[in-house]
Amino acid sequence: MSGMGVDGGGGLGDGAGTAVAGVPALVGIGGVVWEPPAGRLHCDATALAVLGMTREECERHPELLAARVLAQDMPRLFAEARRVLARRTAFSVYFRIRHSDGDIRWTHAQGRTVRDADGGLLRVVGVVRDARPDVEARESQVADPTGARHADMVQQLTTTLTQAATVEEVTEALVRAGLLGPATVKSVAICCEDHGHVLLLAFRGFPASVVRALRMSRLEDSLPLSETIRTGRPVFLDHAGLLDHYPQLRSLLPAHDSAGYAMLPLTAEGRTFGAVGLVSEGGGFSPQVRTLLLALSGTIAQSLQRALLYDRTREMAAGLQTSMLPAKLPQTPALTLAARYRPAPFAHEVGGDWYDALRLSRGRTALVIGDVQGHDVHAAAVMGQLRTALRAYLAEGHSAQAALSRAGRFLAELGTDRFATCTLAVLDPAAGEAEIVRAGHLGPLVRHADGRCAWYPVPGGMPLGPFPEEECPSTRIPFEAGATMVLCTDGLVESRTDDILVGKTALLRCLASAPAPLETLADHLLTAVADPAGNADDIALLLARRAR
Known part of the structure; x- marks a missing residue:
């Protein structure tokens, strides 16, 4: 040490x-x-x-x-x-x-x-x-709620809010902080102004009727959160005072209650963009607690503004990635398909994982799964081009081996420094087999009709891009009636804390005992195997089941 x-x-x-x-x-x-x-x-x-x-x-x-x-x-x-x-x-x-x-x-x-x-x-x-x-x-210090105890709480809450990355985490920090001393926060609502409407971002503990009213409210309405956003002034009321000031709430709240209510404006850079509503179980708010809440409102506003940017950036990144994936999979009487995609857990990271499926001649179906190196917009752009090129080669009638080789040369000619891994499986239900071509990617995992599961040791070639003249070997494996094939990217089985063999073994065991319906199976594999704490990669998952 x-x-x-x-x-x-x-x-x-x-x-x-x-x-x-x-x-x-x-x-x-x-x-x-x-x-x-x-x-x-x-x-x-x-x-x-x-x-x-x-x-x-x-x-x-x-x-x-x-x-x-x-x-x-x-x-x-x-x-x-x-x-x-x-x-x-x-x-x-x-x-x-x-x-x-x-x-x-x-x-x-x-x-x-x-x-x-x-x-x-x-x-x-x-x-x-x-x-x-x-x-x-x-x-x-419990006997001194206005002194050291508040100072300690403010320090802890400030630390938690500084580390909160999403709106959900900001909400959770407010619920757990012990903001009101002996009282407890039983309900929290966070909203912001959105083109004249009040957009409810997150809430805890409110009945469904109140949530519906919040979702339908406008900035001009005579409601506590709307008024706080509109005026930029805080509001502190007990239950009776709330119903007196806002009689329209009488139909949503009980006539008598011991709750206390606080509406805090969220102001950043001189502009009030939202409000936080807090409901306590312990009655009204003392002058000391009001001062404390007002002092914290600036920190809450900054944390929420950062969290909103994080959530929106993450949503845009996930939307960009998802828009490049197929909107619909080609289902046939002999073959049922299901797919899932989960983006990386960080806001600005757009991954290069993709999947695709294409109906071919003679009742065959091509399944593609791959991963372009990197987590940025460039990786997503290369992924989109490579997916389109490979789909075009397959549609032209090239064999699986030739299509993947051409895709490798196409990637090399793009002039990018990125490489890609890919597995292409052409399923032929009539012949009861699948042709597999693998370029540096995971091979197929198959659950047979009798329940046996195995990772097929399919020979593979180098990743696409760096070695455009090399061809990947083609291998045929059985794909009998009732069998299920699983193709995935390494994000599902690899983490920062465990070797990939641990993840592959876990996926195999999970598949062996997983529920039968294909859509349910896809959800189960994604949630039961992938570990968000130890995984910083996006995940693509593609399943195919042959009819019995």
């Missing part, structure tokens, strides 16, 4: 550096390095003491750490781990751990991620410490 020491070269003399070097261990702070790709955990002596682990347990059985975390804290710990693996650079999380002597101790972990040039996660570097003093201090 040499990297955990204090560097004496940052302006400290040799004597000062030596004196400071032992301070972290002296105050109970231990260093931890987690390497998800290798499944290794390294702890120094202080970290082992904080976590209640031996050196052998840490190095040979790191899974014991998760087993000792209290079950109530596991969802929070897993959620933080998923965010770190997906996109976060820094983390901070509290959890309780049971030591071998039965003692339960609050623990605080904090650190940063280290990634390679492509954004792949290499390791997580951080520190752990005994957090019992934090808990004791917080408990001693």
Whole structure:
């Protein structure tokens, strides 16, 4: 753990550096390095003491750490781990751990991620410490809701909002923040102005009748959120006051309730673009809480503005990608097809994954699945051109081998530095077989009519583009009545934390026990096998089933 020491070269003399070097261990702070790709955990002596682990347990059985975390804290710990693996650079999380002597101790972990040039996660570097003093201090401050407790809550909420990337995450942060002290937030609504209408972006805890009214409201309506957006002024009311000021709500809300209501304007760059509505279970809002909410409204507005940009950019990227995929698959009496596509989990990344299906002569059907290198608009553009070219070669009557070879030469002639992988399967139900041509891509996975499942070891050639003169071998495999073929891109079976063989084995087992209807099977494979926390790639999935 040499990297955990204090560097004496940052302006400290040799004597000062030596004196400071032992301070972290002296105050109970231990260093931890987690390497998800290798499944290794390294702890120094202080970290082992904080976590209640031996050196052998840490190095040979790191899974014991998760087993000792209290079950109530596991969802929070897993959620933080998923965010770190997906996109976060820094983390901070509290959890309780049971030591071998039965003692339960609050623990605080904090650190940063280290990634390679492509954004792949290499390791997580951080520190752990005994957090019992934090808990004791917080408990001693409960009697002072206007002082240190509010300061602590503001700090935590600000940190959470800074890390929130989507509108949904901003909403969740407001629900969980404990904004109202002893009261709790039971309902949240976030909306923005949209060409004279009030666009409901996210909500929690409102009855369906209120949600319908919010969705149909206009900026000019005499409703609390509309008025807040229109005037840019906050509104704080108890239940009776809300019904008095907005009588049209009497048909939507009970006559008597102890709830309190807060409507906060969302203002950024001098313009009010939306509002947040909060409903508490504990009555009205004290002057201290009102001041706190108004102080936080600017942070909420900035976080929401960033989240809106993220959501819209992601929606545009996914829309661009999806528009390049076939709108309809060619179904025949002898062959049923299903397909799925899931974009990469990051906003600006447009992937190069694609699938296609084309009806050929003599009752045959061609299935294509492929992946262009990269995650950007260029990759999507190359994908669109390559898909069109391959479809044209097949429609002209070229064999599967010739069509894929021509597509490789076409890609090379584009002058791009991108390469592509691809698998082309020509299914012939009348002959009971499939011809497979593979260019650096995954081969087919087949579930036979009797339930047996296997990845066929189909010989393959080099990826398309770099070696335009090389031809990929053609292989014929059985495709009998009742059989199901699965073609996918590596995003379904590969992650940053596991080897691709682990994912391929998981997909094979999942297919063996999956539900029979093809559309249901496609959904099941996508949700049961793909891991959003450990996967940063888009996914294409194409299934074909021969009629019995």
